[in-house]
Amino acid sequence: MGWFNRMFGGETKGESKSERAVESPSHQLPSNIVAEEFGEVNVRQTPTGYVINFTILMEPEGAEAEGWQTGVALDASASMQNAFGFGLIEGPAGPCPNTLIQDYLRRNWVQSVETDGQKCVYWSEQASEDAIRRGHFRRTDNVVEPVAQEMIGYLAGQLDADGGTTVIYWACGTGSDFEVLGDFTVDQCSTMTIAGPTKAGFGNGTHLLPAMKYFVDRFADADRGMYLFITDGKLDDLKAVKKYTIQLCKEIQKGKRKSVKCVLIGIGDQIDEGQMEELDDLDSGTDVDIWDHKIAKEMRSLVEIFAEVVNENKIVASTATIYDDSGKAVVTFADGLPAKVTFSMPLSSKAFELEVGERRIRQTIVTA
Numbered sequence: 001m002g003w004f005n006r007m008f009g010g011e012t013k014g015e016s017k018s019e020r021a022v023e024s025p026s027h028q029l030p031s032n033i034v035a036e037e038f039g040e041v042n043v044r045q046t047p048t049g050y051v052i053n054f055t056i057l058m059e060p061e062g063a064e065a066e067g068w069q070t071g072v073a074l075d076a077s078a079s080m081q082n083a084f085g086f087g088l089i090e091g092p093a094g095p096c097p098n099t100l101i102q103d104y105l106r107r108n109w110v111q112s113v114e115t116d117g118q119k120c121v122y123w124s125e126q127a128s129e130d131a132i133r134r135g136h137f138r139r140t141d142n143v144v145e146p147v148a149q150e151m152i153g154y155l156a157g158q159l160d161a162d163g164g165t166t167v168i169y170w171a172c173g174t175g176s177d178f179e180v181l182g183d184f185t186v187d188q189c190s191t192m193t194i195a196g197p198t199k200a201g202f203g204n205g206t207h208l209l210p211a212m213k214y215f216v217d218r219f220a221d222a223d224r225g226m227y228l229f230i231t232d233g234k235l236d237d238l239k240a241v242k243k244y245t246i247q248l249c250k251e252i253q254k255g256k257r258k259s260v261k262c263v264l265i266g267i268g269d270q271i272d273e274g275q276m277e278e279l280d281d282l283d284s285g286t287d288v289d290i291w292d293h294k295i296a297k298e299m300r301s302l303v304e305i306f307a308e309v310v311n312e313n314k315i316v317a318s319t320a321t322i323y324d325d326s327g328k329a330v331v332t333f334a335d336g337l338p339a340k341v342t343f344s345m346p347l348s349s350k351a352f353e354l355e356v357g358e359r360r361i362r363q364t365i366v367t368a
Helices: 003-008 100-106 125-133 146-158 209-220 238-253 274-280 301-306
Strands: 038-045 052-055 068-075 089-091 110-115 118-121 137-139 165-171 177-183 224-231 259-266 292-297 316-318 319-322 331-335 340-346 351-356 358-364
Touching: 003 089, 003 319, 068 146, 068 209, 089 125, 100 110, 100 125, 110 137, 118 125, 118 259, 125 137, 146 165, 146 224, 146 301, 165 292, 209 238, 224 351, 238 259, 259 274, 274 292, 292 358, 331 340
Parallel strands: 068 165, 068 224, 224 259, 259 292
Antiparallel strands: 038 052, 052 340, 089 137, 110 118, 165 177, 319 331, 319 351, 351 358
């Protein structure tokens, strides 16, 4: 049955008979404070207590691990240039002297332009390369490539039915364009170059919908789809993405579309997590949940992309008990612990403990 059962001796049974509270929109705890055994922990405060929802973290198994098509989409909007290694930062020789800048100005290699009422300095490629050669500048590190290589390799090697993950750049050109890099196997990942788009160029906006539709339509016949979207900033088409997602959820529930899971992964310091949470908590009026979100620097492992890909009827341990932080039992699972759990506990409790076999897993619900 999976690592959780191997550790705790559970076995697969039918649906748990334990009562579960109705799920509601709630605050998702940061991954870096979540116990390693859990996928996600969501907390909602009510006038009388907390409603806690958590999942057991595990990769898909058996039939649920078959028929996947996978993709990784890399944000190629203009704000990502530094992350791809095209930014300029001070080099070992220190700042450019004024005499050199004046020389660049005479050659029209550096220009002063006004943008949004502010004067900015635009450096041409000639000026940048010359200043780098002199040691006044150096390029920023390409932080996207190693992260993307790891994600692509993981999906290709562990999940994709064909052993190859499709990679695209999105938010290119006008901000709505995308560029297909190709399909890559796990063996190709360590040597593949990921340095940004080469055709459309870095984009003037960040439009997610075209990339989402590309994966959904290309792999429409796949039993399941897992698509990761890496971004550093704010989406310009959130309303359109939500509208399309709701439509897609309804089609999936009616059996007109196959299962799809999309995960937004934020990198950098300018992430609009509020938008990511809007998609994550989107109420489609169905039981289908397409979007999840993660912050890259908080992720403990890539298995976290499966935090919401759980079968809530699956039993992962034969018995279990949950205690509040005073040691009082708040729920007992005599008929088996399901992979997805919802329970309530008092407002006075700032943590809970899951007892499975001889182990107790403690989880705080305090984020600060």
